Amino acid sequence: MLEIKNLHARIAEDGTEILNGIDLVVKPGEVHAIMGPNGSGKSTLSYVLSGKDDYEVTEGDILFNGESILELGPDERAAAGFFLAFQYPIEIPGVATMTFLKAAINAQRKARGESEITTPDFMRLVKETSAKLNISSDMLKRPLNVGFSGGEKKRNEIMQMALLQPKLCILDETDSGLDIDALKVVSEGVNALRSPDRAFIVITHYQRLLDHIVPDVVHVLSKGRIVKTGGPELALELEKNGYADFVDVAA
Amino acid sequence: MSAEPIRMKTPAEEGFPAVFDAAAAGLPGTPDIAAARRAAIALVRDEGLPHRRIEAYHYTDLRALVRSVPPLAIFAADATGAALTDAATVIGFTNGRLTKTPEALPAGVILQSFVEAASAGSITLPTPAGLADSVSSLNTAFASDGAMLYVAPAGDAAAVIELQSAVVGGGQAHLAHRVTVAAGAKLLLIDRTSGPADTDYLASGSLTLVVEDGAEVTLVRLQREGDKATRFDRLDISLGEGSKIALHSVSLGAKLWRFEIGLSITGDDAEAQLFGAGLLQGRQHGDTTLFVDHAALRGTSKETFKSVATDEAKAVFQGKILVRPGAQKTDGKMMANALLLSERAEFMTKPELEIFADDVACGHGATCGEIDENHLFYLMARGVPKPVAEQLLIAAFVEEVFDDVPDEALKAALAAEVDGWLAGRAAG
Structure with a gap:
């Protein structure tokens, strides 16, 4: 599904190199966890995958179902099936949550050559999906993410993911800022979306999230490269010993 | 003693008094109102149009911006x-x-x-x-x-x-x-x-x-x-x-x-x-x-x-x-x-x-x-194309201006006018 080949990327503005040759293959149905210390390039990887133009790919390629996506904008990648659950979901005053959700669903349908969703179907879909994530109708009436708590924002991200039914979900530190109960709700939302034709890349600092969203593969990122790959047990090992061992390996 | 240099009037400064002279007899009102009208046009006749040295018109120089004056x-x-x-x-x-x-x-x-x-x-x-x-x-x-x-x-x-x-x-x-x-x-x-x-x-x-x-x-x-x-x-x-x-x-x-x-x-x-x-x-x-x-x-x-x-x-x-x-x-x-x-x-x-x-x-x-x-980026990452995302954000910026309009139909009409402007901009 996703193949990252020798990916190098830097910050467009000042040329700081962040990713220094990442290789990663993610197959349909798999959940890959990417762990690593602060500054290792985890969030950058999520942004580069999503097409944020603050970053430049200087070498390597990203293939999605065999085709390079480097020339695609963030909207085209989303229409192709990418979804980034933001570490810090953006508050957008004045844009009503429902208006935004409908615009997003219809834009993706249009890009795939499908007809627009009818208003009753849309309302039903949002109602069902939001109920599962404890998102109140009051939250849906507010402008996008405005005045939402950290947990509400994350639940809103997962709701969008459920509504848009992406192929590849990238979760950027979805656990940050969540208490145990919110973590459970969010994890259940993610687990409900696991399917043989959908893949996940779960970026996190802590093993805690991986108790709830159990990965197939765990990678350790350090200084912009994957320095170790293993099974779920690798996350436990990291939790016990910290990153120091692996960071040294990279150096 | 210094004198104001004689300034050439612009076509608009000539135009307003000329249009007034031709139309004054047909404008409604008592003699008092006619006098008020003459006093008002005298200001344009004598001093012309406001320009950048007039503080209230510093950014909107009518002398430069109003090129010509049509008849009534x-x-x-x-x-x-x-x-x-x-x-x-x-x-x-x-x-x-x-x-x-x-x-x-x-x-x-x-x-x-x-x-x-x-x-x-x-x-x-x-x-x-x-x-x-x-x-x-x-x-x-x-x-x-x-x-x-x-x-x-x-x-x-x-x-x-x-x-x-x-x-x-x-x-x-x-x-x-x-x-x-x-x-x-x-x-x-x-x-x-x-x-x-x-x-x-x-x-x-x-x-x-x-x-x-x-x-x-x-x-x-x-x-x-x-x-x-x-x-x-x-x-x-x-x-x-x-x-x-x-x-x-x-x-x-x-x-x-x-x-x-x-x-x-x-x-x-x-x-x-x-x-x-x-x-x-x-x-x-x-x-x-x-x-x-x-x-x-x-x-x-x-x-x-x-x-x-x-x-x-x-x-x-x-x-x-x-x-x-x-x-x-x-x-x-x-x-x-x-x-x-x-x-x-x-x-x-x-x-x-x-x-x-x-x-x-x-x-x-x-x-x-x-x-x-x-x-x-947030909107585009959800699949919304850039022109549509920009429209949503511009409309959001403007919306506060009529958010409190008490009549829903009126509010919707204003929103539609803004959307029409945005769509025209995207198309143009």
Whole structure:
């Protein structure tokens, strides 16, 4: 599904190199966890995958179902099936949550050559999906993410993911800022979306999230490269010993 | 002794007096009104049009911007249309004349035309003092009709009236409206102006709104003149004790427009909420000039003016709050926000506070920026293409201006106008 080949990327503005040759293959149905210390390039990887133009790919390629996506904008990648659950979901005053959700669903349908969703179907879909994530109708009436708590924002991200039914979900530190109960709700939302034709890349600092969203593969990122790959047990090992061992390996 | 060098008049400075001389005999009014008109045009004849050295026109140099002056528009059949909301009674003007008189007016409302009032000598026209009052001068000189409305209390629901002004064919059209909202009365007034595309015409309007004690007025303005038009507006509001005014203004049209607002808080405990939006593209120049005069106790005024400018358009906001001696507990806040969508679009703002009372809360602020890249990325990461994402964000920026409009149909109509502008921009 996703193949990252020798990916190098830097910050467009000042040329700081962040990713220094990442290789990663993610197959349909798999959940890959990417762990690593602060500054290792985890969030950058999520942004580069999503097409944020603050970053430049200087070498390597990203293939999605065999085709390079480097020339695609963030909207085209989303229409192709990418979804980034933001570490810090953006508050957008004045844009009503429902208006935004409908615009997003219809834009993706249009890009795939499908007809627009009818208003009753849309309302039903949002109602069902939001109920599962404890998102109140009051939250849906507010402008996008405005005045939402950290947990509400994350639940809103997962709701969008459920509504848009992406192929590849990238979760950027979805656990940050969540208490145990919110973590459970969010994890259940993610687990409900696991399917043989959908893949996940779960970026996190802590093993805690991986108790709830159990990965197939765990990678350790350090200084912009994957320095170790293993099974779920690798996350436990990291939790016990910290990153120091692996960071040294990279150096 | 130094003498002013003799300055060549511009074609427009020659044009206004020439058009006046040709038309004066046909303009309505008593000899006193004719004298007021002559005094107003004398100002243009003697001093010309305001220019950048006139402080009030520093950013809007009419000498440079008004190139030529067409003759007065000729009589035309009624060209006004349906109201923005079914709730409204339309009073329509075409080419500066009353062309649509409603069969019935809302309860409590009395209408007289400007022509009737001027002929009876029951009104006076303002006497402009200098070049800073040029919008008033031109309107006084040329006003050919208007609506004189008196609104008496009539139950809980506000009377809903839409003043429409249409121009067809071109020329000049000038209207003067006076609206008195009696103590305790409620009015939702819509002031809507439009005209033909691709036509170099000139229109002005003055609206004098007297809000008596305890009266409540919502004024919705929609200016969508043609793309080559020049539009001048003067809005004077006076607020009596415990009265309220809410203004929601959207300006989309005209190559050159200036919208002057004079808000005078004369009664204690009055409240004003003024919202305005100017959407500017191509080489449009839009100027909002506001003067708020707090002369009473515990007055509240909140002003929020938003500009969206793209291409090579220029947006201007000048706002001044004056708090007179003794106007204690005044709460005045003025905010000007601009969103610039292109490299060459400009926003010029000049906020002023002049405070002569010592127990007041007054402030002003201004922001100017581009569309937030993070907002744009978030929307695009959900699959929304860039032009649609930009439209959502620009509409969100503007929406606050009419968010509180009490009539849902009216609010939806304003939102649709903004969406139409945005769609036109994306297509163009």
